[in-house]
Amino acid sequence: MSNSNQYDAIVIGAGLGGLSTALHLAKKSMNVLVLEKQPKVGGYAQNYHRAGFDFDVSLHVLSAMNETGGLRHLFEYMQVLDKLEVTEYAPMWTSVFPDATYRLPPREAGHEYLKMLFPHESAGIDRYVSSIRAIIEANTRLYWSGEVDINNFFPERYFKKTYHQLLKDCFTDKRLFGIMGQLWQSTGLPNEKCAANWAAE
Numbered sequence: 001m002s003n004s005n006q007y008d009a010i011v012i013g014a015g016l017g018g019l020s021t022a023l024h025l026a027k028k029s030m031n032v033l034v035l036e037k038q039p040k041v042g043g044y045a046q047n048y049h050r051a052g053f054d055f056d057v058s059l060h061v062l063s064a065m066n067e068t069g070g071l072r073h074l075f076e077y078m079q080v081l082d083k084l085e086v087t088e089y090a091p092m093w094t095s096v097f098p099d100a101t102y103r104l105p106p107r108e109a110g111h112e113y114l115k116m117l118f119p120h121e122s123a124g125i126d127r128y129v130s131s132i133r134a135i136i137e138a139n140t141r142l143y144w145s146g147e148v149d150i151n152n153f154f155p156e157r158y159f160k161k162t163y164h165q166l167l168k169d170c171f172t173d174k175r176l177f178g179i180m181g182q183l184w185q186s187t188g189l190p191n192e193k194c195a196a197n198w199a200a201e
């Protein structure tokens with residue numbers, strides 16, 4: 001906060017986008033003013049209490065918070081990681097079929113859980129997990145350093161592929177398409193139309 005009315009930048013809106021932008025600029029020693037029309041900051045990232053229940057307005061889960069994850073990196077850079085209490089979200093998601101319900105645990109446990117359920121797809125599950133990891137790690141490197149060896153840039157393999165094609169590269173069992181494909185409502189496009197890199201992220 002400055003006493004002067006002179007600002008290097010004015011950010012309109014104190015949602016996650018505006019607050020992140022303001023923090024980035026402030027870290028570059030810029031004098032920033034954030035304007036918000038609502039009485040509370042946070043934009044969509046808020047919750048409220050009604051009739052004994054807590055409701056998320058939108059944000060309910062953060063991905064890329066693992067040790068190499070882009071979001072963790074960003075929070076560290078912004079020096080806010082130690083101010084956050086991060087709780088693991090388990091199960092990550094639930095798939096209900098007419099004859100069975102699958103609750104996928106997070107991270108390595110999820111990997112092992114899938115292999116236990118679908119032993120005949122074990123190699124494909126390993127391939128899927130290593131592909132997703134490689135895409136995320138390469139995208140994170142690209143984002144933070146801007147330097148990539150384009151000839152060895154793993155996600156390039158998936159630049160022109162859809163997420164459905166990635167699933168087809170790894171699985172034959174239709175249930176795995178359902179379990180690993182159900183997040184399409186978050187990516188905003190059906191898997192047949194969604195870029196593999198985006199869905200992987």
Ligand SMILES: Cc1cc2nc3c(=O)[nH]c(=O)nc-3n(C[C@H](O)[C@H](O)[C@H](O)COP(=O)(O)OP(=O)(O)OC[C@H]3O[C@@H](n4cnc5c(N)ncnc54)[C@H](O)[C@@H]3O)c2cc1C
Pocket residue numbers: 012013014015016017018019035036037038041042043044045057058059060061062063
């Ligand atoms: C249902 C739903 C679920 C979601 N779930 C997740 C999730 O699980 N994980 C995840 O990472 N993301 C999730 N998202 C996405 C995430 O919530 C949003 O991407 C993010 O909060 C958007 O931030 P923003 O700053 O771009 O916009 P907003 O949060 O919309 O913030 C914009 C701010 O600008 C203010 N503003 C607008 N106009 C003016 C003006 N003229 N003057 C002053 N202030 C103004 C608004 O009041 C608001 O505070 C979800 C979104 C939805 C809708």
